[in-house]
Amino acid sequence: MTHVNIMAGGPQACLPAAWEQLPGVWIGVDRGTLRLVRAGIHPELAVGDFDSLTLEELRLVRGHVQKLQQVPSEKDDTDTELAVKAALQASSSGDVTLVGGTGGRLDHFLSNLFLPLQPRFLADVERLHLFDVQNWVDYYSPGEHEIKPLPGYRYVAVVNLTPVADLTIVGAKYPLKPWRAGYPYAWASNEFLGKQPFTVSWTTGQVAIIYSRDRRGQKLDN
Amino acid sequence: MTHVNIMAGGPQACLPAAWEQLPGVWIGVDRGTLRLVRAGIHPELAVGDFDSLTLEELRLVRGHVQKLQQVPSEKDDTDTELAVKAALQASSSGDVTLVGGTGGRLDHFLSNLFLPLQPRFLADVERLHLFDVQNWVDYYSPGEHEIKPLPGYRYVAVVNLTPVADLTIVGAKYPLKPWRAGYPYAWASNEFLGKQPFTVSWTTGQVAIIYSRDRRGQKLDN
Numbered sequence: 001m002t003h004v005n006i007m008a009g010g011p012q013a014c015l016p017a018a019w020e021q022l023p024g025v026w027i028g029v030d031r032g033t034l035r036l037v038r039a040g041i042h043p044e045l046a047v048g049d050f051d052s053l054t055l056e057e058l059r060l061v062r063g064h065v066q067k068l069q070q071v072p073s074e075k076d077d078t079d080t081e082l083a084v085k086a087a088l089q090a091s092s093s094g095d096v097t098l099v100g101g102t103g104g105r106l107d108h109f110l111s112n113l114f115l116p117l118q119p120r121f122l123a124d125v126e127r128l129h130l131f132d133v134q135n136w137v138d139y140y141s142p143g144e145h146e147i148k149p150l151p152g153y154r155y156v157a158v159v160n161l162t163p164v165a166d167l168t169i170v171g172a173k174y175p176l177k178p179w180r181a182g183y184p185y186a187w188a189s190n191e192f193l194g195k196q197p198f199t200v201s202w203t204t205g206q207v208a209i210i211y212s213r214d215r216r217g218q219k220l221d222n
Numbered sequence: 223m224t225h226v227n228i229m230a231g232g233p234q235a236c237l238p239a240a241w242e243q244l245p246g247v248w249i250g251v252d253r254g255t256l257r258l259v260r261a262g263i264h265p266e267l268a269v270g271d272f273d274s275l276t277l278e279e280l281r282l283v284r285g286h287v288q289k290l291q292q293v294p295s296e297k298d299d300t301d302t303e304l305a306v307k308a309a310l311q312a313s314s315s316g317d318v319t320l321v322g323g324t325g326g327r328l329d330h331f332l333s334n335l336f337l338p339l340q341p342r343f344l345a346d347v348e349r350l351h352l353f354d355v356q357n358w359v360d361y362y363s364p365g366e367h368e369i370k371p372l373p374g375y376r377y378v379a380v381v382n383l384t385p386v387a388d389l390t391i392v393g394a395k396y397p398l399k400p401w402r403a404g405y406p407y408a409w410a411s412n413e414f415l416g417k418q419p420f421t422v423s424w425t426t427g428q429v430a431i432i433y434s435r436d437r438r439g440q441k442l443d444n
Binding site for chain 1: 233235236300324325326327328329330332333336339340341354356357359377379381383384385396404405406407408410411428432434435436437
């Protein structure tokens with residue numbers, strides 16, 4: 001199974017450290033493709049209208065992309081949705097990680113955050129991930145899930161992105177007795193007890209598990 | 223009616239331009255208070271455990287805050303929730319704008335984004351706003367709403383943060399016929415037709431209207 005990484009056009013400052021070294025193949029979303037090419041990565045596919053690229057930049061992209069799918073700017077799917085569809089359909093593709101999908105415009109970010117919840121992607125929800133400089137996001141469907149620590153991340157949040165029933169956390173610093181709500185809510189700033197996994201379960205709804213860490217030099221940043 | 227601005231501790235780079243000049247009074251959330259004091263603003267209230275402040279910083283904060291509410295770090299409400307509660311309860315308070323609440327840790331950001339959807343805040347949802355360097359967020363309850371252009375923002379998104387029924391957009395660049403979904407979805411990148419307002423209506427669910435703009439020098443940023 002091959003990991004597929006998708007590079008969108010979010011702010012440079014929000015990219016994960018050393019993203020160039022992520023294992024797997026790459027798909028570029030519109031202007032994100034240029035970022036890949038300039039980092040010496042030749043994406044398998046690039047999707048977008050590429051309107052914001054100069055002719056010279058577009059030439060550079062064309063020369064270093066295996067397949068370029070130029071689409072109209074006004075269409076039903078976003079470029080990122082098209083990239084995710086392609087990633088999931090590729091033969092032998094495994095997990096799909098979206099980078100460059102956070103920060104900047106909130107409408108773009110929320111479109112990315114909520115993308116896995118669309119009915120057409122739901123069967124693959126556990127293969128989809130969001131990754132940036134301070135956060136790693138996993139998505140889960142109802143059931144009982146063992147959540148393991150992720151080295152380098154101090155915090156872990158349980159976030160129901162849809163209405164949820166019987167949401168329960170067992171074995172974390174802050175346990176949660178069965179809880180239900182008709183609105184999304186972030187159970188933020190939870191932590192692992194040492195290196196022990198904890199258990200999250202629920203019966204209806206979609207939940208994201210968000211690993212996060214403080215910024216380097218956060219005290220100075222303010 | 224007095225505007226109340228709340229300063230949380232999100233990354234400096236995500237703060238709106240010239241935030242120091244926002245009209246109204248200020249409430250500081252934990253380390254965000256220090257940012258206010260250093261900008262010459264004396265907040266009416268500061269809420270937090272202030273664990274991350276040095277003794278010297280805490281002394282500075284104490285000397286420039288009208289009321290300091292020091293709370294335990296492990297409690298039911300987040301510091302931001304306590305600040306919003308206080309802001310809504312203040313006599314003659316009008317709209318409440320949260321700044322410093324985006325960027326950085328996604329669990330913190332989502333906690334802030336979803337805060338107005340909690341049943342206890344829902345009656346005041348239309349008084350609550352999120353504001354950062356590229357985005358302005360309004361929240362609305364079901365009904366028919368006239369959405370006006372906001373100078374300086376090219377894009378406007380209709381984002382149902384909860385399941386929604388009969389969501390309809392009339393008079394914008396991309397209209398929407400009555401739509402329903404059990405999951406959140408960002409109708410991103412819509413635009414106004416000239417300076418004309420457009421109409422959004424729906425019968426159940428909570429919807430955010432997100433005004434956004436591209437970054438300055440976005441083409442170079444990648």
